[in-house]
Amino acid sequence: MARMKFICDTERCIECNGCVTACKNENEVPWGVNRRRVVTVNDGIIGQEKSVSVACMHCTDAPCMAVCPVDCFYRTDEGVVLHDKDICIGCGYCSLACPFGAPQFETKGAFGTRSKMDKCTFCSGGPEENGSVAEFEKYGRNRLAEGKLPLCAEMCSTKALIGGDSEVISSIFNQRVTTREKNGKYPGGQAFGWSTAYGGPGTAEPTPTPADKIPGAQ
Template sequence: MVTYKILPDVERCIKCGGCIVACKQYNDVPVGKGVFRIRIVTLNEGEEGEINIPMTCMHCDEPYCLVVCPRSAIYKREDGIVLVDKDKCIGCGYCFYACPFGAPQYEKKGLFGSKGKMDKCTFCVQPYNPKNERGEVIEREPMPRCALFCATKALLAGDRKVITKIFQERGAARNLR
């Protein structure tokens, strides 16, 4: 079975914000303030050695957010994608404090759904997958829009084995410089 991952390449990110716009546009959320399923953190801004880090849910192998959730609202699919069931979420915030990447977000104005419920990257799989005539979700290969529209390919997403190989090749090429 394929397992999915998303990984940022900090040497390629130019902080253009295309990933943020693609995410918000696909998820039908106004650009501006509010919940950000992806954001760019800059270290040493304006200085030599500035690093831009696209930060989103990493769909961890062992997600701390899932472990600390008292309502089991966070779950991991067999393909490695970590999602939240907003009907179960009570908005306690434990997941926010447990996540080392700051992925869980809470919108107080309800842009993504229920007020005060946790929201995070869904790997662009839910709830937008099409349904068949019986109302069953038609599964398709997930592809986060942030990675799909990243101009510099600083975000790679997809089959874990494929993107791991790409990162290894990039790392080897950098060591040859």
């Protein structure tokens, strides 16, 4: 059985927030909640800036499950950590325990009254019937039941964010790291760009772009 996980490659993330927008649109995420967000460290410092897309990591030993006083959290056969909003009392313990800040309060009304908790579902819905209206209204789209992966990962323009079976995505990430270490910055070691997308000779120079061939374009 597959064990679903996310990996975000910080060498590829360009802080476009496409994953954030895709998640909110696909799942009609409640106001005030960001199931996925992009965090940038060393912002503006050339050569040191790194961005990472963060959501629920669906931990094998999830602290949110450990602290919930009503046991509303559960793990699916695919390893996805979900919660039952009908049982949730909105105490917020899971939000305090989660190192990624994944569980968040929904806000209701003009003054933002706290309600049930909401979190990333790996686009796998909730305890209601797969594909039902009730499931979508409470948890969003159940793409896993449709044989699809989370839209945030599918929409990532640089493929920095990858989601799926842990063994498969780990293999992809390990291959990227090995390629970078072997080839350096150019040409194969580029995180993204023309050389990576379209390939080039194994030399120390990047593959020329169309602009390089136009006189006066530089």
